[in-house]
Amino acid sequence: MARSDEFGDPVELEAGGRVVAITNPGKVMFPSVGPGKEERTKLDLARYYLEVGEPLMRTLSDRAVLLERYPNGVRGTSFFQKRIPDSAPGWLTTTTVQTINGTASRALVISDLAHVLWAANQGVLGLHVWQFRATHPEEADELRIDLDPSPGVTFEMTREAAGFTRDLLAELGMVGFPKTTGSKGIHVYVRVEPGWDSFAIRGAVVALGRELARRHPDLITDRWWKEERGERVFVDFNQNAPHKNMFGAWGARPRVGAQVSTPFGWDELDSIDPEVLTIDTVPARVAERGDPWELMDDAECSIAPLVERFAADLADGVPDPPWPPQYPKMPNEAPRVQPSRARRPD
Known part of the structure; x- marks a missing residue:
């Protein structure tokens, strides 16, 4: 010994x-x-x-x-x-x-x-x-946007996705604070005003990812299943699921x-x-x-506009995207099976 x-x-x-x-x-x-x-x-x-x-x-x-x-x-x-x-x-x-x-x-x-x-x-x-x-x-106070590069994505592409993320947040009256992941990705943090939990914050990031993917479909994806992402930057909304944690600054x-x-x-x-x-x-x-990040605590943001977008999608029949496999089945969740293995209708 x-x-x-x-x-x-x-x-x-x-x-x-x-x-x-x-x-x-x-x-x-x-x-x-x-x-x-x-x-x-x-x-x-x-x-x-x-x-x-x-x-x-x-x-x-x-x-x-x-x-x-x-x-x-x-x-x-x-x-x-x-x-x-x-x-x-x-x-x-x-x-x-x-x-x-x-x-x-x-x-x-x-x-x-x-x-x-x-x-x-x-x-x-x-x-x-x-x-x-x-x-x-009982309250979550950080919205965390994980810009996760798929295989084949360059860091320049991740930078570009981060810039688009910054711009969309600004449109929504929100301030993002970026950091490197220490590897190939970029994280963008938003300080959230009191009164929200992790479920609401995850829904907000789902809505944000959908809008980024809609505006920049060749660069950014919100698809949970890897086989659907292609060579794009994935907005990993599930990093905001309850009980999740993220590598610290x-x-x-x-x-x-x-x-x-x-x-x-x-x-x-x-x-x-x-x-x-x-x-x-x-x-x-x-x-x-x-x-x-010195002023992050002075830049509390409302996530209400994104939460409302997520709720509107559910009301229009757009399901909640899949949760991580260790989580129980959630209300309104899409089928938790990768598309290539899904049973096709007769």
Whole structure:
């Protein structure tokens, strides 16, 4: 069995008014980062989060997270951890989250930066964030537009789809805040005014995706089944389904180059390159440009126009598109079977 000091003696870091010990600080988490493709360690990851702590906490504070753990770095095995064990430090803030089938779990709540460092010390390379605040679990306050490129779609096409998304949101009196996914997609977030739940927000994104696909049919699709998408950008409305979570802003992705899911300004849309946004480069961006999401909490939007469009479609006989397979059958839902396998009428 490996000794606790195999990768160096623990290093203590101060965050959130606490001292957090980073054990095995020299353990390599990312094997190929930066111009010379140097290795980056667990301690490097923890220090990165300290450098971006202010914008990170602005988006993560009071939110429950699902942990994606890579105890031996990105080239090792990984697993998702929703339940925080009783053996965890007593100062950790937790909350109870429910899966769609009613299973309860004790999840971590990011109440200060020390919680992020604790997670980093567990080998977490992915904080997947719920769309509600732990203090108000009955309401969802984030509408999340996942622009997911199908095979064959270039990042330039995804950029173009993001621009069309921004424009449609503006028409509806809504403000979108984009970020890279840390890979090939783009996420656009909207801060939602109080009073809505995940069901309503999902319906709003269904309506938004339908309108984007109607206006730009060669570029954007709202088709749930992969066989129908073609080489187009898919608006993944089901990322807003109740109990869903999404990779958080400023988080380091489990990629060998330590790419970061990075918020950016719309003025950067044509030039943003997700491959160069890493734990090495993002802190300097923040120091130079500030936080592009700084004003998100001041930009609460009504989703009523989109909710009304979704309701009007149902009234006209347009079914709710399929939900993810682990969800129970929903009212007004289209058949949950891919078209090529659907039984044809005699």
